[in-house]
Amino acid sequence: MAEWIRREGSKNRFRYRRADGRLVTDARTLERIRRLVIPPGWTDVHVAASAGAEIQAWGLDLKQRKQYRYHPRAVERGQLRKYYRVRELAKELPALRARVRTHANARTPSRRTVAAAVVRLISESFFRVGGERYAEENKTFGIATLRKRHVELLKGRAVFTYVGKKSVPQRQVVTNRELARLVKRHLATPGTRLFRYRDGSRWRDLTARDVNEYLHDTLGVAYSAKDFRTWGGTLRAATVLAELGPAASPTEAKRNVATAMRLVASELGNTPAICRSSYVHPIVIARYLDDGETIELSGRYRQAADEYAHSAEERALIRFLDRHFPERRRHARRE
Structure with missing residues (x-):
């Protein structure tokens, strides 16, 4: 003891x-x-x-x-496990997208159907999932705890306006028309909560636990909603650095990293410092600062084989991580 x-x-x-x-x-x-x-x-x-x-x-x-x-060593081990896990999640995205879309489009408002709709939004727009206690005590929200008053449909888009973690105002716009129609369907359910499911004759509020259990049931691995945000932050940072290209000096390289972190922060609703420490894979920043290396963006405008396939940026980032972050499968799952 x-x-x-x-x-x-x-x-x-x-x-x-x-x-x-x-x-x-x-x-x-x-x-x-x-x-x-x-x-x-x-x-x-x-x-x-x-x-x-x-x-x-x-x-x-x-x-x-x-x-x-x-202990710092425990923090480092946890960070390593997280980033290995996120890379494995990225590799499974095409199969996940296909299953989630099928589940989310089901007409019966079951727990699985509603959880799948939330996962679609998280995987494409990188919302925080949200917690019941924070919604009740702090009046701060994530996608699973949003009220209907937090969303507005405008010309085929769904606009989410709410107060997020640490009381930071959030505004996220979903431009995908299919996702906007999905949100519209959930606006028609009874009650003030946006995402609710039918359990027999009763309507129940969806929770973060429901979302994470759905992910586990769908993938068979303990991924969480936060893993999607980490993948999204890393992908956005790598793409911005690739677009900026190699820097002419160490000072310019640092400025470019700062620019990338500000853009990631604007999309995730965090501060640049938090994005750098928690939502962007450190190897992406390290390789850029060391020698200007980042992902290859060739073929990014080529039509994907199917709508669920990895984008060119996603493929490039997975190759980059495989090259600089060697395979260690025991870290890909939560312990």
């Missing part, structure tokens, strides 16, 4: 006490705790006694939610 150090006192003077009652006084442990940057507002703070523990600290935030601080 892991041993924990407890935080005592107030933000003016915190103390740390071991499980046996002794105060922590050694400089190395105190410096490790300082580097964790545990918010002073957290309560019931526990710090791992071991410097090598995967979870280095946990506590309760102002809303009494359990929050964690992880």
Whole structure:
């Protein structure tokens, strides 16, 4: 069983006490705790006694939610697993698109039908999925928790206007007419929620859990809605850098990366910093900054073999990742 150090006192003077009652006084442990940057507002703070523990600290935030601080190696392993998983998702996109479209177009408003409609929107427009607690407590939304008042149909387009995560205003326009018609169908269901399904004689609200369970049932692998956003952010960044081309100097290369991050941020509804750290594969940025290498855009205007096939940009990015991010299949699935 892991041993924990407890935080005592107030933000003016915190103390740390071991499980046996002794105060922590050694400089190395105190410096490790300082580097964790545990918010002073957290309560019931526990710090791992071991410097090598995967979870280095946990506590309760102002809303009494359990929050964690992880060892850097654990964070790195998690990031690697995420990016391997996202690449595997990208390879399965054609088959996924075909199945999801069939499910979403079914006339019976079952849970599968409605979840498939949401996955179509996520996979093509990279919405956040949203959570029930955030919708109720913070009035912030994602695609699964949107109300009908958040969408307007204009000339064959669906315009979504709502407050997203961290209270950031969002405006996303879906120009695909088939998707807009799909949204129109869900506007006709009873109730204020946009996405609802029929369960016997009752109507129920679709949740993020329903969406992620649908993904698991459809693909047989634990992909999440967030993986689509990560793929979308990486694809957009790689495409922008390819369009900008190799930079003439390191300074110009950094400016081009900053431009790409701003464009990704505008599409995902995040800050450029968050997009760079969480939604764009680091190898895309690293290769561009190192030697100007990015994806090949030849053939991008050629007609795809079928409507579900990878786009030229998607094919180029998958080749790029396969070349610079060698296959390690054990990372492709959540552990």
